[in-house]
Amino acid sequence: MKTEVDLSESYKLLHPRPVVLVCAKGKDGKVNVMSCSWITPVSDDPPLIAISLWKEGYTHKLIDETGEFTVNIPSSKLLEQVWLAGIKSGSKTDKIRLLKFNLTPSKMVEAPGIEECLGALECKVKNRMEVEEQILYIAEVKRALADKTYFKKDVWTDEAELLLHCAGKTFSIPKLIKHKSQIF
Amino acid sequence: MKTEVDLSESYKLLHPRPVVLVCAKGKDGKVNVMSCSWITPVSDDPPLIAISLWKEGYTHKLIDETGEFTVNIPSSKLLEQVWLAGIKSGSKTDKIRLLKFNLTPSKMVEAPGIEECLGALECKVKNRMEVEEQILYIAEVKRALADKTYFKKDVWTDEAELLLHCAGKTFSIPKLIKHKSQIF
Numbered sequence: 001m002k003t004e005v006d007l008s009e010s011y012k013l014l015h016p017r018p019v020v021l022v023c024a025k026g027k028d029g030k031v032n033v034m035s036c037s038w039i040t041p042v043s044d045d046p047p048l049i050a051i052s053l054w055k056e057g058y059t060h061k062l063i064d065e066t067g068e069f070t071v072n073i074p075s076s077k078l079l080e081q082v083w084l085a086g087i088k089s090g091s092k093t094d095k096i097r098l099l100k101f102n103l104t105p106s107k108m109v110e111a112p113g114i115e116e117c118l119g120a121l122e123c124k125v126k127n128r129m130e131v132e133e134q135i136l137y138i139a140e141v142k143r144a145l146a147d148k149t150y151f152k153k154d155v156w157t158d159e160a161e162l163l164l165h166c167a168g169k170t171f172s173i174p175k176l177i178k179h180k181s182q183i184f
Numbered sequence: 185m186k187t188e189v190d191l192s193e194s195y196k197l198l199h200p201r202p203v204v205l206v207c208a209k210g211k212d213g214k215v216n217v218m219s220c221s222w223i224t225p226v227s228d229d230p231p232l233i234a235i236s237l238w239k240e241g242y243t244h245k246l247i248d249e250t251g252e253f254t255v256n257i258p259s260s261k262l263l264e265q266v267w268l269a270g271i272k273s274g275s276k277t278d279k280i281r282l283l284k285f286n287l288t289p290s291k292m293v294e295a296p297g298i299e300e301c302l303g304a305l306e307c308k309v310k311n312r313m314e315v316e317e318q319i320l321y322i323a324e325v326k327r328a329l330a331d332k333t334y335f336k337k338d339v340w341t342d343e344a345e346l347l348l349h350c351a352g353k354t355f356s357i358p359k360l361i362k363h364k365s366q367i368f
Contacts, residue, residue, distance in 0.1 A: 002297075002304060002329035005338075010328030011225035012338045013257055013303045014233065016346070016358045017201055040224040041195035042236040043316040049198065050234050050320060052226040073197055080365050113186075119197045120186060129313070131322060132227040136234060138315060144194035145186040154189075154196045155350045162200070164348075164358055166339045169368045174200045174348055174356035181264050184353045 009167075016164035016172045019082055021072040022051070023103075024062035025111040031103060032090035033114065034059045035082045037165040038134075039071065047141040049123065052134045058090035060135050063125065068109035069139070073119035075150075076163040076173050081116075083169075108142035118160055119146040193351075200348035200356045203266055205256040206235070207287075208246035209295040215287060216274035217298065218243045219266045221349040222318075223255065231325040233307065236318045242274035244319055247309065252293035253323070257303035259334075260347040260357050265300075267353075292326035302344055303330040 005013065017037045025031045038052040049071070053060045063069050074082055081099040088095055096103065103112035106122045113120040123139040130136075150160035156174070164172045189197065201221045209215045222236040233255070237244045247253050258266055265283040272279055280287065287296035290306045297304040307323040314320075334344035340358070348356045 002302070002331050005303075005328040005330045005335070007231050007325060007328060008229055009338045010231045010305060010325045011228050011233070013305060013328060013330055013335070013340075014202060014204070014223060014225055014255075016340065017224070018198060020198070038224045038226060039198060040201070040222045040234065040236065041198055042222060042234075042320050043318050044195050045192055046316065047191050047194045048315055049195070050224065050226075050236070052224065052234070071198075076361060079361075079363055080367055083365070083368060118186070119189075121194060121197060127313070127315075129311070129322070131232055131311075132230065134227045136226050136322070138313070138320070141191060141194045144189040144191060144197060146189045146197055147186050151189070151197070153351075154193045155354050156197075156200065158356075166358075166360070167337075170339050170360065171363070172342075172358035172360045174350075175359050176350070176354065176356045177260060177263075179263055179355070181267070183264055184267060 012167045016166045019163045019165045021074055021085055021114055021117060022059055022069055023072060023111050023114060024059050024069040026062040027065045031096050031112060032058055032062055033085050033095050035086035048138055049141060050136055050138050052136050055133050055135055066110060067125040068111050069123050070106055070109065070111045070113045071121040071123060072114040072117035074117045074163055076161045078116060079163060079171065082163060118150050196351045200350045203347045203349045205258055205269055205298055205301060206243055206253055207256060207295050207298060208243050208253040210246040211249045215280050215296060216242055216246055217269050217279050219270035232322055233325060234320055234322050236320050239317050239319055250294060251309040252295050253307050254290055254293065254295045254297045255305040255307060256298040256301035258301045258347055260345045262300060263347060263355065266347060302334050
């Protein structure tokens with residue numbers, strides 16, 4: 001039987017969800033990375049995504065400067081780096097250096113990708129909407145990359161051990177299910 | 185090493201992601217349900233979500249009539265119903281009857297919840313944005329419910345066997361990971 005959940009915790013009902021590392025490069029050339037799971041595709045043709053970032057965050061500032069960013073998909077093997085990318089502020093810490101990430105140049109945007117991640121989306125902002133303390137960006141995916149060892153037939157394999165965020169310090173990984181449904 | 189992914193398939197890099205059943209009730213009292221995984225929280229205070237629905241779909245029509253809907257969180261045990269809710273159109277089929285769902289009245293919205301699901305969010309539309317062939321709704325969560333047997337300390341347990349959509353007919357479930365990180 002279902003019972004009430006405190007409204008301030010209600011977003012956790014929509015977790016676990018994939019964690020990504022958002023990478024942006026300011027006009028001064030400074031690169032920052034942050035972790036996030038409030039992201040969703042919104043259209044497949046053209047490919048558009050929506051991502052919600054905190055209004056006071058440093059990444060939001062860099063994205064507003066250039067209108068560009070990359071979305072990088074980490075394996076759960078990067079859990080410690082993902083955690084630090086989420087709790088440290090890029091305005092005070094050089095997170096790329098701290099997390100020992102190697103950057104790779106993108107083709108369609110100035111913001112680089114993160115070599116250690118399994119996938120990357122190069123994105124350009126098309127629209128933005130202020131939503132309370134957050135900015136919701138609608139961005140077009142201009143280029144997509146994946147490590148095909150782990151992304152087969154357009155599906156991440158279990159071996160990718162993708163990182164899903166549940167709440168706080170709790171994470172999970174996805175396991176493919178086999179089903180014998182006759183209706184498929 | 186990462187290689188190019190076709191742009192039309194690039195959204196699958198952001199999967200697997202939780203599947204929800206969206207339930208709406210038209211002005212004429214007709215109730216429809218559809219499955220969807222293009223949804224994300226965008227703010228926690230007040231709790232707001234963003235959800236992308238196809239412009240030609242029946243659910244979108246009902247939501248525009250009333251500005252209300254519920255988001256219901258199914259277990260993977262409902263896989264067949266979820267699949268059918270995604271491929272059948274509510275304009276031609278009474279999906280509630282077809283899928284043998286029991287409806288429960290909501291408190292804050294007219295749209296009912298689905299008894300067979302493990303969680304529910306009662307939502308009111310605050311804003312909408314046309315994005316290519318989709319409508320992106322920003323909605324406020326007015327009430328949240330969960331089966332506390334499976335939602336403990338604000339985290340879905342493995343026993344919930346939540347349904348995550350990978351691509352096409354491929355689905356996965358989340359498994360909590362134990363980590364020994366010192367930095368947490």
